[in-house]
Amino acid sequence: MRFPVLRSLSLALALTGLAAQSASAQDPKRVVSIGGAATEIVYALGEEKRLAAVDTTSLYPPETKALPNVGYIRALSAEGVLSLSPDMILLEDGAGPPEAVKLIDAAGVEVVHVPAGHSVEALPEKIRTVAHALGRDSDGNAMASKVSTDLAALQKELGAVKARQKVLFILSLKDDRPLAAGEDTAADAMIRLAGAQNVLAGTKGYKGLSWEAASALQPDVILMMDRGGEAHGGDAFALPALAATPAGRNKRLIKMDALYLLGFGPRTPAAARELASRLYPDLALRQP
Amino acid sequence: MTAASLAVSSTDTGDRTRTGRLALILLALLLVLTAIVSLGVGPAALSPARVVEILLSGPRPSEANLGDTVIVWQIRLPRILLGCLVGASLACGGALMQGLFRNPLADPGLAGVSSGSALAAVAVIVLGGGFLDSILGPWTLPFAAFFGGLASTALLYTVATSQGRTAIATMLLAGIALGALAGALTGFLVFLSDDRQLRDITFWSLGGLGGASWERLWTCGPIMVAALLASPFLARGLNALVLGEAEAFHLGLSVQRLKRLAIVIVAAGTAASVAAAGVVGFVGIVVPHLLRLAVGADHRFLLPASALLGAILILVADMAARTLASPAELPIGILTAILGAPFFLWLLLRRRGFSEL
Numbered sequence: 001m002r003f004p005v006l007r008s009l010s011l012a013l014a015l016t017g018l019a020a021q022s023a024s025a026q027d028p029k030r031v032v033s034i035g036g037a038a039t040e041i042v043y044a045l046g047e048e049k050r051l052a053a054v055d056t057t058s059l060y061p062p063e064t065k066a067l068p069n070v071g072y073i074r075a076l077s078a079e080g081v082l083s084l085s086p087d088m089i090l091l092e093d094g095a096g097p098p099e100a101v102k103l104i105d106a107a108g109v110e111v112v113h114v115p116a117g118h119s120v121e122a123l124p125e126k127i128r129t130v131a132h133a134l135g136r137d138s139d140g141n142a143m144a145s146k147v148s149t150d151l152a153a154l155q156k157e158l159g160a161v162k163a164r165q166k167v168l169f170i171l172s173l174k175d176d177r178p179l180a181a182g183e184d185t186a187a188d189a190m191i192r193l194a195g196a197q198n199v200l201a202g203t204k205g206y207k208g209l210s211w212e213a214a215s216a217l218q219p220d221v222i223l224m225m226d227r228g229g230e231a232h233g234g235d236a237f238a239l240p241a242l243a244a245t246p247a248g249r250n251k252r253l254i255k256m257d258a259l260y261l262l263g264f265g266p267r268t269p270a271a272a273r274e275l276a277s278r279l280y281p282d283l284a285l286r287q288p
Numbered sequence: 289m290t291a292a293s294l295a296v297s298s299t300d301t302g303d304r305t306r307t308g309r310l311a312l313i314l315l316a317l318l319l320v321l322t323a324i325v326s327l328g329v330g331p332a333a334l335s336p337a338r339v340v341e342i343l344l345s346g347p348r349p350s351e352a353n354l355g356d357t358v359i360v361w362q363i364r365l366p367r368i369l370l371g372c373l374v375g376a377s378l379a380c381g382g383a384l385m386q387g388l389f390r391n392p393l394a395d396p397g398l399a400g401v402s403s404g405s406a407l408a409a410v411a412v413i414v415l416g417g418g419f420l421d422s423i424l425g426p427w428t429l430p431f432a433a434f435f436g437g438l439a440s441t442a443l444l445y446t447v448a449t450s451q452g453r454t455a456i457a458t459m460l461l462a463g464i465a466l467g468a469l470a471g472a473l474t475g476f477l478v479f480l481s482d483d484r485q486l487r488d489i490t491f492w493s494l495g496g497l498g499g500a501s502w503e504r505l506w507t508c509g510p511i512m513v514a515a516l517l518a519s520p521f522l523a524r525g526l527n528a529l530v531l532g533e534a535e536a537f538h539l540g541l542s543v544q545r546l547k548r549l550a551i552v553i554v555a556a557g558t559a560a561s562v563a564a565a566g567v568v569g570f571v572g573i574v575v576p577h578l579l580r581l582a583v584g585a586d587h588r589f590l591l592p593a594s595a596l597l598g599a600i601l602i603l604v605a606d607m608a609a610r611t612l613a614s615p616a617e618l619p620i621g622i623l624t625a626i627l628g629a630p631f632f633l634w635l636l637l638r639r640r641g642f643s644e645l
Contacts, residue, residue: 053615056616068615069615069616070615070616071613071615071616071617072487072491072616074484074487074488074491075487075491075496075498075616075617076498076617077331077498077610077614077615077616077617078363078498079330079331079332079359079363079364079610080331080610080614080615080616080617081615082332082355082358082359082363083330083331083332083333083614083615084615085355094484097426097498097499098426099426099498099499099500099501099504100498100499102501103358103362103363103501106358106362107354107355107358107359107362108354108355108358109355184482185482204482205481205482205483206482206483
């Protein structure tokens with residue numbers, strides 16, 4: 001070890017070379033899937049038998065709980081992942097830390113980056129990427145086009161809507177303080193896909209609101225997750241500030257399963273359609 | 289209680305010299321042993337024979353044992369070395385600070401490093417590194433943490449120094465004020481953050497050696513090594529300072545020089561360790577205490593012994609961090625406290641029993 005820096009540098013180069021060689025591995029047998037949507041797509045393709053492990057954001061379908069869990073998507077342990085002797089890792093964008101990903105790559109595991117995001121374009125791209133990695137291109141293409149077609153069909157049907165509903169998405173009512181969704185969130189994207197308007201557009205991310213502000217936004221509908229409102233026995237309108245809004249006067253509260261609503265996986269077109277049909281019951285949308 | 293232990297141990301220094309030497313030898317042996325065991329422990333099941341085989345066959349992997357070679361040479365080895373340096377720097381920095389402030393509650397954070405590092409790191413996580421990102425890439429965060437820590441120490445030192453004299457009490461109070469200010473700004477950034485950034489912040493502030501690599505060792509390591517090698521030269525000065533600043537001055541000690549050196553050494557060592565592993569609490573405050581109970585307050589032994597025990601504590605905590613939740617990984621800051629605190633309490637209780645006899 002006389003020139004350790006040079007040595008580690010040349011080692012890194014050597015490792016990169018080796019990794020590049022093995023990157024052509026077809027038909028992966030042991031796949032670690034990092035990211036809820038990626039995992040859901042693997043299941044939708046019926047390839048779950050190849051899964052060696054998932055991360056903590058992979059919550060659907062419930063069977064994922066039986067698989068080894070490598071921890072939070074942003075705090076992966078290189079040795080932890082390698083100890084499962086995978087031959088491929090599906091990595092949703094934003095997974096990390098980069099050091100761990102580099103080491104996993106250096107150990108000869110094929111790293112497949114799956115695009116993340118909440119856009120109409122990102123979703124089919126996610127599906128195609130995962131399907132291609134698993135050697136199921138044609139099924140992936142079919143599933144991706146079906147997702148695109150379904151979303152486009154919904155948009156077309158929603159074209160008839162005259163007055164867009166104004167929706168306030170409340171992530172939680174913990175501690176009696178509403179945590180609401182602004183732009184750049186999965187909830188905001190779903191509200192728009194369902195032909196409605198997010199009353200908190202203009203703010204980014206999930207933000208704690210004062211009751212006064214929540215009331216002043218005058219939402220037509222409150223959207224919540226199935227388990228977001230335990231604090232008030234699920235009755236958000238027991239809170240005076242929400243009761244005073246148009247949503248409160250008309251008792252319009254929509255609750256949906258969190259992973260179904262916000263997962264941005266293969267079930268998203270169905271979730272968007274369900275949300276839209278509950279927002280616009282008069283429109284008589286086709287049921288998913 | 290610890291003030292009493294300082295007073296007691298300084299009277300029987302004569303008796304403690306042999307104890308001190310013995311403790312250093314034992315701790316060094318224990319550290320080597322822990323490091324070796326550590327190399328064989330992890331989520332990937334490698335037999336000791338396999339680890340030795342891979343170590344002997346060198347860092348260049350053959351196609352057949354690519355995965356295992358990466359685990360031993362690229363993951364475990366740099367991680368263990370970096371862990372040793374981080375633990376040693378934090379514990380030794382704690383001992384220096386406690387000596388300098390003559391206060392058993394001092395820790396490396398008092399020099400302002402932790403709050404400045406945290407503010408800079410959280411700013412990078414939430415706001416992004418800006419132009420730094422394009423130059424440094426993944427190095428932006430450690431880079432910001434290091435210089436954020438140094439900058440806040442420099443500010444603190446300037447505030448507390450007038451006419452060439454640093455008032456330690458002012459530094460302590462200014463440190464609390466600056467810490468509160470940095471904490472508030474950090475809190476504001478947390479308010480701006482999204483869910484992922486928030487979790488990044490949480491993980492960073494609980495520390496972890498998951499980012500260890502040879503590159504990180506070569507960049508952060510030399511600073512920590514330099515700080516560790518420099519600290520024993522302050523031992524005699526800190527011993528004299530126990531008597532009081534004026535008394536130390538009349539013993540012929542350049543008190544101002546001692547303060548400046550100690551602050552620079554602690555700031556550099558701590559900032560580098562924070563850059564390498566995030567915020568790892570508890571080591572800096574408890575390790576020197578444990579050793580003061582065991583080997584006495586003589587800094588000639590206390591400083592190197594703290595470094596050794598700090599390294600051992602981090603290695604043991606990291607072994608637990610890597611294996612307990614395998615294949616996931618626990619933040620190391622939780623484990624240093626879980627391992628250290630009960631042991632420390634037990635020692636305190638035992639000691640109280642003695643003093644009541």
